[in-house]
Every structure is written in structure tokens, then in C-alpha cells.
Amino acid sequence: MSDSTSPDLTALRLNYTRGELRRADLNPDPLGQFQGWLEEALRDKLREPYALSLATVGASGRPSVRTVLLRGADERGLTFYTNYDSRKGRDLAANPQAEVLFHWAEHERQVRAYGPVTRVSKEESTAYFHARPYQSQLAAHASDPQSAPVENRAALEQKFAELCGRYPEGSPVPKPGFWGGYRVEVREWEFWQGRRNRMHDRFRYTREGEGWRTERLMP
């Protein structure tokens, strides 16, 4: 059913033809596979290909999902920064595991990664905090507690202006204690490449001892 305000979504579909993923193409190391796909996305200037959906589940069992920016991908895991008192922070305190998702639509690719989540060291968070622009540092202070209701935009702007007065540009802005990084220590990866007729290529890597087991999955 459709009416004038709701487009008929059932008629909208793309056939995915951009690429293929064969077992022989897979990097034996999933981090290398991920980095290769991310580099292709950056090279082709996709918009924020380092943005990911982060899914968490809190103590009540209710799932929640939001976008964050990837700030590091290495053998230790996938790192992002946020407010520890935010909803995601509270979820992760109660249930320290997450699944993350990258969707690179122009490349017809999707990557999922699952694993336990730990906080990055205070030193690492502090170093990254000070590498951010001055305004972003103030905004981290202003948004406290992140995800709590705020009366209106003016209240938010006033808080920002007060912080500008307290920490003039050029003076050091201390990292708030409630702000820092998390790292997803990936135990399972899945790489998805769209194919014609919905016959997509999917490979899952599962941690096994020091190595990785790979399996092709039904589309």
C-alpha cells in the first residue's frame, strides 16, 4: 500500500554487481581484509567510511544502536571514543560486548565485527582528546551527561560559551574523566559483498586459538 506521502518502497531495489569475494581472495588475517576494504573506501572517497554502527545491549536486555567514528584498527581491536556516562557507556558497563557494522553502499559491501569491549588506557584517551580540535574538546565537556535530556538549544549554547570562558583557546583543555575510548576485541568478523540476484558472497572468520577459521555463509 502507498499513498501520496509514502513512496512505494517495494518497487525500489538494486542489483549488486560491483564485485565478488572468493575464498582465494580472502586475506588469511581478517584485520588485513578489513584494512584492505577500508583503504579502498578511502581511496574512492566514500563519505566517512570509518563511521560504524555500534550495537549494545544493556542490563535490561534492550538493544540500542548508534553511529560512532572508528579511531583505530589494529591487532588489539577497533577503537572509538565517547562519553562513558552515555547510554552506550552504561550498556557497556553492564554488558561489555558489542557488535559493530560498516556499510559501504557504493562498494556494495558490509562488514560486521563482534567481540568483548574494554576501555582504552587513560593515557591513550588523553592523547587522542588533545589531538581533537579545540571546539570538539569543549563539546565533550558540554555534553555531560551525554544522552540525558537538555531543556533547549540555548541551554546547550550557554554551557559551551561558559566553557569558552573557562578554557580560552590556546590554553589546555583537560580531558573530562567521563570521556574516553573503548576497544572492541574482535572474535568474529563477517565480510559481505553484494552479488547479482541476491546471491551474495559472505565469509565469516571465527577466532580459533591463535588463528582464524573461515566459512562461507549462505547469502
Ligand SMILES: Cc1cc2nc3c(=O)[nH]c(=O)nc-3n(C[C@H](O)[C@H](O)[C@H](O)COP(=O)(O)O)c2cc1C
Ligand atoms: C556520523 C556520526 C558520527 C558520530 N560519531 C560519534 C563518536 O565518535 N562518538 C560519540 O560518542 N558519538 C558519535 N556520534 C553520535 C552518536 O551516534 C550518538 O548520538 C551519541 O553518541 C549518543 O549515543 P547513546 O545515547 O547511544 O550513548 C556520531 C553520530 C554520527 C551520525
